[in-house]
Amino acid sequence: MCQREGLRADSSHFTLDGVPIRIQGGSIHYFRVPRSYWRDRLLKLKACGLNTLATYVPWNLHEPMKGVYRFEEHLDLEEYIRLAAELDLWVILRPGPYICAELDLGGLPSWLLRDKNMKLRTTYPGFTAAVNSYFDKLIPRVTPLQFSRGGPIIAMQVENEYGSYAKDEQYLTFIKEALLSRGVTELLLTSDNRAGLKCGGVEGVLQAINLQKLSYGAMQYLADMQPQKPLLVMEYWCGWFDVWGKPHHVFSAQDMIAEVKELLDRGISFNLYMFHGGSSFGFTNGAVDLGSYRPQVNSYDYDAPLTESGDYTTKYNLLRDVLGNYQNRELLQLPAVQGRKVYEPVVLSQHMSLWESIRCTDMPFRSNDPVNMENLPVNYNSGQSYGYTLYETTIYRGGALNSRNHVRDKALVFIDKHFIGILDYRTQEIAVPHSERERILGLLVENCGRVNFGPVLDEQRKGLVGDITLNHTPLKRFTMYSLELTPNFINRLQTLTWKSTNEKPLYPAFFRGNLTVTGQPSDTFVKMPGWSKGAVFVNGQNLGRHWSIGPQNTLYLPASWLKSGDNQVVVFEEHRAGEQMQFAENPQHCKTIDVSRQPFCTIA
Structure with missing residues (x-):
């Protein structure tokens, strides 16, 4: 097979295999979408008129313990990229090692912090050694999938928004060389918000910008920095993320479409962040601290064109119309929407105190x-x-x-x-x-x-x-018990004696019940009325936190985590249990706020 010429940025427009192109992309994170829905979500991206898939790669999920790597099931990155190729989508890969993405520690593994002198995102030897070990496992998996070798990957990002961090002048050069030395030959790029562009570049790497409004001369600033280079909005923010205790963020479809039309009229390439957000299942959510600490919710709906459960929105339909008109061609037929079901409420009729459950933890650790x-x-x-x-x-x-x-x-x-x-x-x-x-x-x-x-x-x-x-x-003289509430731990709890809820629980406590599914399982949303704070597990899978302060009042439960017949439900509750677990067809939130009407930190 003849080698193809990869993405080039040598003039005011991109070329791929020598042909001028415009990148019209959307972000979908494979690790936030049940694997059984990968094809559905990518088909919907394609049917909207987009030609490129962008995804981060989360180090903390792929190397959860030092030297222990996971690239299977919902973390099978290679299969995700091959699926994009099958659907005739290009791919922009964002391997980090830091990605932000509203993930815990920005996608960096927490075991890095065992080193009391650790300096993350720098050329500190303890960090670079860990990055090198990780890249030795990750990069050889994706280099065969590069465009020049017959795959769909047209570009890779060098770290993420480093201009907003910029603690080490040599760091981006280190990451660039780490990619090149392992066989990356496609176009390299960086992405930063307007303020970070000045410190976020590295020689020989295309700079891209992240934004939500095309105001204040941001694009002209980028153009002046890189004369005769194509312009790329690597993250055009379609919405925003939520934090516990604050309103649910929305961004109007009309405002989004106006910005996209301007990008198209000006010939600017773009990537919609997020096109489909999905869910930060379990305890993987991150937090913000801009003077006060606020953890982020499990839903990563992001007010995106595709909802958390893959539904079409007004944004999607308007975007599809606009892209179809600009391309002057008929788009793919819209894939069907998955049905959802409101199951009968689950009565959690048994409980077990946290103090009983610690028998299922590893041996306690004692220290002065x-x-x-x-x-x-x-x-x-x-x-x-x-x-x-x-x-x-x-x-x-x-x-x-x-x-x-x-x-x-x-x-x-x-x-x-x-x-x-x-x-x-x-x-x-x-x-x-x-x-x-x-x-x-x-x-x-x-x-x-x-x-x-x-x-x-x-x-x-x-x-x-x-x-x-x-x-x-x-x-x-402390005794310490580790309670990560893993699927193995939840399964071990079943071997202990549970009490009837006729007896008053001693909080915190675990509650157990059974969800009966007749026929083929369907997606649903879990509601916890009357409960205070904790986490929900279905068949051992951690859906995420329930917390009465909102704004997220439901948890997404995909059909692939259910089975026909009996499904075990376990709820961890810190303070106050409700009478039952309920279900809803659609997500529910507390009050909302338009993100364009409040100051917000430019991160994603």
Whole structure:
């Protein structure tokens, strides 16, 4: 087979195999979409009139423990790229190693933070050695899929939005050479917001921009930086992400279409971020900290043209009309929408206290001082990434318990298994009742999501990250239990004795019930009315957090996680259980806000 000429950026327009092209792309993250729906979502992208698929590659999911790699099932990146090729889509691959993407730690694995001197996204030897080991596994999987070798990959991104970080002048050169030395031959690019363009470039690499409004001369600024180069909006933001406790973000279809029309009229290539957002299942969500810490929700709907469950929207239909008119050709027939079902409510008739469940954890770890999650000796000494850690110690008096701001991110505080209060970023001291006898002080500390953007990445260790004091004296002699709430842990819980909910639960607690599916399973959305905060598991799969503060009031449950017949439902609840789990045909949110009407940080 003759070698094809890859994507070139040598003039005011792109060429591919010598033919002028315009990139009209959309982002869909394979790791946020059930594998059984990959084809459906990519067909819908194609049917909308787009020609390019863009995706990040999450290091933290592909190497969850140091030296342990996962490229199977929903993480089969090669199969995802081959599917794009089968559907005649080009691919822009964004392998990181940092990706942001509103993922925990921006897609970097938390075990990197076991090194107390770690300097993420720099040429610090501990970081570059880890990147090299990861790229040794990742890059050879994708180089055979490059366009010049017959595959669909036309470009690869060098890291992500480094201009907003820019702590090491040599770092982008290191990443560029790491790609080139492993056989990457396609066009390399960077992408930054307007403010980051100045510091986000590297010699020989095309710069692209991320934005939502084509105002303030952003495109002209990029054009002036790169004369006689094609313009690319690597992320045109169709919407925005949500954080717990704030409104659901929307961005009007009319405003989006007006911007897309301007991009088309000016001959600018673009990638819609997100075209289909999907879900940050489990505990993989990240957080923002722009002066105050706020974890992100599990839904990554993003108010995108395709909804979290793959439905068409007004944005999709308008976009398809516009692209069809500009291309002056008939587009693919629209694929059918998957049906959804509102199942009968599930009564969770059994419960088990957290204190009983710790028998299913690994052996507890004992230390004179509290140890943060990442440095716990679990997961083959890769530490704990997600979930909760229970810290226990003996106290002999009451008084003022002060966290010294060492709780990351939230601790439920117990005396002899009875809840007495919460320590977090806002509340750093609570009163411990006095007693003449020794008692067990317990702190159930939750990682609500590591920050994924900004200068504080190196500071994202979770659990107890330092001493806590009782009457100004640091507490010692801790016993620690790792509670990541993995599928294996949820399955082990079934071997223990559960109590009837006729008996009053001791919180936090797990609740168990059964969802009966008649016939072929369908997608649905889970509602938790009357419940406070925790996580939902169906057949061992972690759907994500339920939290009464919103804005997300439902959790997406794909049909592929269900089976005909009995399906086991387990709910972890911190404070207050409702009477049942309910279902809905469509997602539900609290109040909404138009993202264009409020200041927001330019990250994605």
